[in-house]
Amino acid sequence: MEVIETAVRDFSNWIWGIPLLILVMGGGLFFMIYSKFTPFLYFRHAINVLRGKYDEDDKEGQISHYEALSTAIASTVGMGNISGVAVAITAGGPGAIFWMWVSAFFGIATKYFTCTLAVMYRGKDSDGEVRGGPMYVITEGLGQKWKPLAVFFCIFALAGALPIFQANQLTAALNTILGPAVGYNTESSFMFLGANISYASMITGLVLMVLVSTVIFGGIKKISKVASKLVPAMVVIYFVLVIYILLQNFAAIPGIFGSIIEEAFTGNAILGGGLGAIIIQGARRAAFSNEAGIGTAPMVHGDTKTDEPVREGLVAMLGPAIDTLIVCTLTALVILSTGVYEPYLGKSVEGIPVTLEAFNQAIPGGAGGYLLGLCIMIFAVSTLLSYSYYGVKCMSFLLGAKRGKIYNYIYIGTIILGAVASLDFVFTLIDSSFALMAIPTILSAILLAPKVTAASKDYFARLKNGEMG
Incomplete structure (x- = not known):
């Protein structure tokens, strides 16, 4: 097992380097420039689509834009926003957050192209249902x-969609937070196949x-x-908590942004790495957080009830803005404003304890x-609910569609595996799978980019002429 863990870790570190x-990052930059920043001009229209103004229940597909x-x-918006941000800061310093932002801006353009294509080139499964995805x-x-x-994409997506990271970090959090409170001995264990x-x-x-x-x-x-009800609740609850913490450290916020920008280009001597290492940490954690270019989001956006591909691309591009630019930034500000990350700089640590320490320090009484x-x-x-669908698809x-549901049984079984596995192995396995999924997703989007541009010109011209109803 140790040999496998080492091999997966080495591969993950290599592929998440320059390749x-x-x-x-290069793909996102290409999409941004190739589109001439056009999608960025239509955030207001994207929100109107999200609100249901252009819903078309009679069109092919299974779910609404909002769903x-x-x-x-x-x-x-899951453990990557809570644990992943802490890992990025401890591994790459505050500067890694800047590169998460840059990656998110590129990710907005990437999501626009990949999710527009997901509707433009939909196919049908063996049951005749309309489906989309890379x-x-x-x-x-x-x-x-x-x-x-x-x-190739589907094979590695079967591994990338597994719930092991979410289950692992939720288990670690509950053991840390609730175990002592209820007097439960979280260290009590048993041996199984040589593992504790x-x-x-x-x-x-x-x-x-x-x-x-x-x-x-x-x-x-x-x-x-279920997701359409959970998502607004979780974002609002988290936002309120973070704002409460930041108000206590309001005077430190300008300095935090200053350190993020400064260390993004100067690096951190404690970490023993240069600028390239910090950029890689930011890009790697941003990809884990918002998945722009990985290919999971197009699988669900491709199932929307619409015959306007550009419309769904506009809705999809809101994802990285909400996920990384807002939620990840809030987490980073809490960790940096409390200073709890400093003893962990340059060390291999789990993300949850760092974020937990920040919250406990800022909100009294435990x-x-x-x-x-x-x-x-x-x-x-x-997150556990959504990822299962990607694997089934x-x-x-x-x-074939009938055999696809077998994945759900594999999925729920690996929840237990994730709960008891080591974080390092879990992180590197998912990271490696995401990296390999990105290759066909971004390559196909680059090759078909002219189709998106042509559709965009037509759509925005009709919108400007008031032909959208």
């Missing part, structure tokens, strides 16, 4: 000769498995309805930990 930096974005955000963009947009690339398994972690995994099972077998319609625990619970469960593409 993915060029692909993800699509809620489901996509439910899978991105695998259909590749086969329908580039042709059947490119199908091996679509298969915590009883508390196993119980948490079993409870999560039951909760998630009650929703995911209902398919995308049930998942999207209440910070319990409130953060509530947020973590909602964030993690919402990929397995359906590979084996």
Whole structure:
């Protein structure tokens, strides 16, 4: 097992170096310049679409614009925003946050292109249901000769969609926060196949498995309805908590932004890495947070009830803005304003304890930990619900719609695996899968970018002429 963990870690560190930096950041920069920043001019229109002003219930598809974005955000606004931000700061210093922002701006353009294509080139599964996603963009947009690339995407998406990271971090949080409060010995364990398994972690995994099972077998319609209710609640609760903390440290905020920008270009001597290492940390954690270019979001946005591809691309681009520019920034400000990250700089640490320490320091009486625990619970469960659909969709593409549902059984089983596995292995496995998923997603989007540009010119011309109703 140790050999496998080392191999996965080494591969993840290599591919998330120069190769993915060029692909993800370079791809986003290409989309931004190629579009001439046009999508950025239509945020207000995107919000109107999200509000339901242009909903078309009679069109092909399964869910509304709002349900699509809620489901996509439910899978991105999760542990990456709480744990991942802490990992980025401890590994890359405050400067890593700046590069998360840069990656998010590029991600807005990437989401616009990839999700517009997801509707433009939809296909049908073996049951005749209309479906979207990178695998259909590749086969329908580039042709059947490119199908091996679509298969490549689906194979690694089966691993990337696994719930092991969310289950792992939620378990760690609950053990840390609730274990001492209820007097439960979280260190109590048993041996299984040579591994030391915590009883508390196993119980948490079993409870999560039951909760998630009650929703995911209902398919995308049930998942999207639950997500559309969870997402607004979790963002509002987290926002209120963070604003309360920041008001206590209001005077320090200008200095925090100054240190983020300064260290983004000067690096941090404590970390022993240069500018490139900091950029990589920011891009890597941003990709884990908002998934722009990875290919998961197009799978759900491609199922929207609409025949206007550009319209869904505009809705999708709101995702990185909400996820990284708002939620991740809020988490970063809490961690940096309390200063709890400083002893951990340059060390390999789990993200949850750092964020938890910040909340406990800012909110007295131990209440910070319990409130953060509530947020973590909602964030993690919402992500667990959404990711299952991505795996089902990929397995359906590979084996047929009826066999695709088998993935749900694999999915709920690996929730327990995630609850008891080591964080390092979990992180690197998902990171590696995301990296490999990005290759076909961004490559196909670049090749089909002229189609998006042509559709955009037509759509915005009709919008300007008042032809949208």
